[in-house]
Amino acid sequence: MTGRVEEQAPSETREAGAAPAVRDPIQAPDIATPAGVLALQRAAGNRAVGRVLARRERWGTQAEAQATATKTRTRLNTKLLPYMQAHSRKIVRNTAELFVGASPLLTMDATTKRSDSQAQVTSPTAPAFVTPALYDAFFRGVTMTNVHYHQKGMIGTLSGTTMYVRGHDSSGELESLEDLANTVVHECSHFFVKQYGELPQTTNASSFDRYADEFRAYWVEGQYAGGSDAEHAARIRKHLVGTAGDPSSGYPRLHAAYFAPGANQFKAQVDALTGPLGYNLSNSIRLHNLLLLFREQAAGTKTVDDLIFAIARLPPAERAEAARSSLIQGLETTIGGTGAQRVRAALSAPTSSDYVGQINPSGSHPINLFLGAIIYGRPDLLKRRYDELPTADRRTLMRNPAFMNFVDHHLLDSALKAAVWAMTETWRTSQFDAMVTFIDALRRAKTEADAGTLNGVPDYVTQAIRALHDYSRWTFFSWSREGALRDFVDVLPAGVARDIREQLRA
Amino acid sequence: MEGAWTRRAAADGVVRVWLPPGATLEEDNGYASWSPDPGLGRFSVTSAEGGGDGDELLAAERDAGAEVEVEEDVRLERGGLAVRRLRYRSRRTTPREVIDRGAAGRMHGGEEDVETLADFVLIEAGGRLIRAGYVVEAHAAPEVTASLQAVSDRLEIGDEGR
Secondary structure, three states: OOOOOOOOOOOOOOOOOOOOOOOOOOOOOOOOOHHHHHHHHHHHOOOOOHHHOOOOOOOOOOHHHHHHHHHHHHHHHHHHHHHHHHOOOOHHHHHOOOOOOOOOOOOOOOEEOOOOOOHHHHOOOOOOOOOOOOEEEEOOOOOOOOOOOEHHHHEEEEOOOOOOOOOHHHHHHHHHHHHOOOOOHHHHHHHHHHHHOHHHHHOOOOOHHHHHHHOOOOOOHHOOOOOHHHHHHHHHHHHOOOOEEOOOOHHHHHHHHHHOOOOOOHHHHHHHHOOOOOOOOOOOOHHHHHHHHHHHHHHHHOOHHHHHHHHHHOHHHHHHHHHOOOOHHHHHHHHHHHHHHHHHHHHHOOOOHHOOOOOOOOOOOHHHHHHHHHHOOHHHHHHHHOOOOOHHHHHHHHHOHHHHHHHHHHHOOOHHHHHHHHHHHHHHHHHHHHHHHHHHHHHHHHHHHHHHOOOOOOOHHHHHHOOOHHHHHHHHHEEEEEEEEHHHOOOOOOHHHHHHHHHHOO | OOOEEEEEOOOOOOOEEEEOOOOOOOOOOEEEEEEEEEEOEEEEEEEEOOOOOOHHHHHHHHHHHOOEEEEEEEEHHHHHHEEEEEEEEEEEEEEEEEEOOOHHEEEEEEOOEEEEEEEEEEEOOEEEEEEEEEEOOOOOOOOHHHHHHHHOOOOEEEOOOO
């Protein structure tokens, strides 16, 4: 500032040439206040006013504001959540699940403009960022005992794990349940992005991470869906960055970054993004809980078994999403070793209905318990749960390809797997033990071979083979070819291995 | 910048604001303000009857989620009035918000890290609390902050300049 300070005639009245009060040109008349009603009366007449007021929320007095808040809260709980729970789109139903149950992940409540908003935003003790041109004062809950400042036109906000919903626009007109549901879906996407930290720069409104965060939220919300993925992405991009010829289009900072002159990496990244990024694109409480389980497992408060159980319970589409997630893959790597292999195998189990629907088609509880025992992989539990299966359930599992797939993906120990096949094909837990004994004998033979003391098939191996039922031998040859047969027979000297195979075939 | 600065009264004349050439003090329901760049900061004068003081202002900042660092807190007398000067930094993450922009559609925003510097004088006069001063974003260009500081430096309170 280089200008000379030169006093003109002091004015004790407000500046005559001052610009009119700054108003947000996009806001509809505020008819929740008496002044707004008068303006509408002048413009449209009393009958029109009556019609409009009958369907609009009001907050001109504290009593009106609190009554509106109570109505909003009731509508959220009795209309919106049931609407979302019965919605045709899975992601909307998933999102509703975040808000229900004994200990919901998120809660929802009303937020309403305060009747004294104007006095609040012009108060000398209001936070410095608050200006009457840009902000209104709201309260949360149903009593006007708190103050929260938000931009004009605010219809919803997320604070911690509570979503505050206004339920109507700035003119008091109710939002449709569909619009509200879409907004909730959108905001929950942001909630999850923040939880997972996959777009760490999203707090910078000019960053690609912020663009990707918004892009994802609009993608899952579905407002711009239709046509190809490329068309879907293009519509979202246009909404977010606007158009070159209209500086007021799009999100201001994204627009500025996208149309910035010169070499523009942001624009290149934006143009390249044709699908949503990150984990849990379906707003699923199950996928969220799975991630929490991974973190708890890393902290030592949960086990790999807990993880496998959670994975096994996932709907196939969500299991597939978890399997693709780089976030989950990173957590698997952290587990390392056999645990990581078990997790990957469980995640990569087939997702087709032939598999999922046929493992336990009748929904038998004893079968579910037996499947759980397979995940745990403890011999005593496996035999006990199998003993508890009624005949019909044993028949269901016998030579059941879906069950075999389940075992393949959840029981990585080839010896245990061979023992399970022996048990389920003979319906005898004693054959489980016989197979374990046989494989122990093969291990002993391998030790002797390594010591150079093995001369032919030892008697203890022959005796173990004799204790195996024909069906057990058959499963060993047929289903353990890439498992126990390879791991325990093929590792022996060739002549010994050949002789053992002969004995098994006999 | 050529031309003369102009003086404008605010808060019923309790304070007078000197503005750079061409600048105007905009009035919005008792909130008078001027800005060289509205996106980055503004100088303002606002007042209210009754209680409240600088502590209440700082509490409101903290209630809005800000971490507040007070750089200067001085009580003095200017122009015959009790004045408290508060200069503080405020760091907060803006709340997530869905904004209905009418025909322009909705905008989902917030969750931005913002740091601002505020420099106010709080004046108690005739049962009223008057706040005058500026707030500016920490990343604003130095000339924006300098413009606001220049207006703040020339502020006249009570009998000052008379």
